[in-house]
Amino acid sequence: MLQNSNSPRSRTNCYSCGLRELCLPVGLEEEEISAIDFLINRWSKVKRGGYLYRAGTNFQSLYIVRSGFFKTYVLHEDGREQVTGFHMPGEMLGLEAISTNVHTCHAVALENSETCEIPFSKLEEAGRIIPSLMHHFHKIMSSEIVHNHEAIALLGGMKAKERLINLLLNLSDRYAKLGYSSSKFSLFMTREEIGSYLGLKLETVSRAFSRLQKDGLIKINSKIVQLNNISWLKQRNQNNYPAIKDMNEDAKLQ
Amino acid sequence: MLQNSNSPRSRTNCYSCGLRELCLPVGLEEEEISAIDFLINRWSKVKRGGYLYRAGTNFQSLYIVRSGFFKTYVLHEDGREQVTGFHMPGEMLGLEAISTNVHTCHAVALENSETCEIPFSKLEEAGRIIPSLMHHFHKIMSSEIVHNHEAIALLGGMKAKERLINLLLNLSDRYAKLGYSSSKFSLFMTREEIGSYLGLKLETVSRAFSRLQKDGLIKINSKIVQLNNISWLKQRNQNNYPAIKDMNEDAKLQ
DNA sequence: CGTACGTTTGACTCTGTTCAATTGCCGTGG
């Protein structure tokens, strides 16, 4: 049991980490992995409701969720919070802060969570020596941008029910990647947080859930949701933009 | 007139480029600038309505707007287009494609435009040799994420009039940085494109313009807009999230 | 000069918000 996740050894050991194939070390050689183990100089727990970082604080490190569940949010002028994302194990937090060296959003744990901390200056140094590490880091940042574009498309063009289905399918996919059930999982966030993320009021979220349940598409019991027919939901509500097919349409436009 | 912007010489010369302080070379030494001139292997024109790249095509290069005005958009399943951003000189395009090596959005010129092309693999190579270049590139990607967060906040929590004011102030700031008037400028996009970006229908955009004009806040003549009292507009409609002030509120939350 | 496109404006509809009351759930303490 040397590699038990609670042993001190595994605290700074990417090699034995269950998230290895989802996280920063993707695509690295064994020796390179041990090199980045070096970077990760801390391993911290954040209790439910606790802050990983706050807007306005100085940026030093990026974080990777090791276990648990986070939300990030910004505040509107009037104090209303706008959730900008939900974050699951293997996902990186803090990328927004690189531009100004100050965090521009708040990161809160919605469950008791664990994170790996990666001092950014060290990551840049290591990236110079290990090109594939740097490249993979660029991919992570880029996919964050893609993900944001999807969120913008969702907020800009979808109705309440579609937004909710989209979020559920998105969570479903991410749980699947982690090896959990894609059809039945827990929502760690409140209706209000879901609403904030989807640009809806909590009552609207609640009504949308009720309606989806009445239509037999899902089963929902407070925080536990079950998707009855994922492929049907996906068909009814594509969340990917079929790039190739689009090309024909575009040709006409030009 | 060796450095005239149409001379062949200046095509690959960052040193003499008017955007030098807004673009990739920010913070580099002179010798380093000549090193990145090396990277930029093409300099292309895109006519109004033409595509810089399309979703679904392979990713090779990033682009920087040299002159003109672009929009980027993704397509919803039903073919409706969702504008994800407007892009002015000095701004970088194509960052979304790094993650998959395929462009996930379309980039169209709204005016006759010019761009610099930066092969991404060469940029990564150069970044290994010039750490400050790599670091600045990371800042650019990060600020793209911040910008997306702002767009999400706008779409998630604002009313039509607020959204429009926000866009106008945003454009105003960006024009100011380029040395143009911040109070009177041209909108290169149609009402429909504005609406798509703001998550509104074109009629709603038009009505919002009319109302702002009737209230004396702006003057609008088809595509030319004049902001009558920028500081008042800003006060009435903050588009920054005052991070420091927020800290007090947050303390209560935890 | 005429067509096509973008814009403005009005009247009506509908989705989501607001306000309010009720229910359900869970942890605390009697």
Next chain:
DNA sequence: CCACGGCAATTGAACAGAGTCAAACGTACG
């Protein structure tokens, strides 16, 4: 163990803001 309080979630009814449909106007370009 049950009663209580507090928070989250549900549901209903009235309301408001944005969407839809339609008509008319302006402007740019062939």
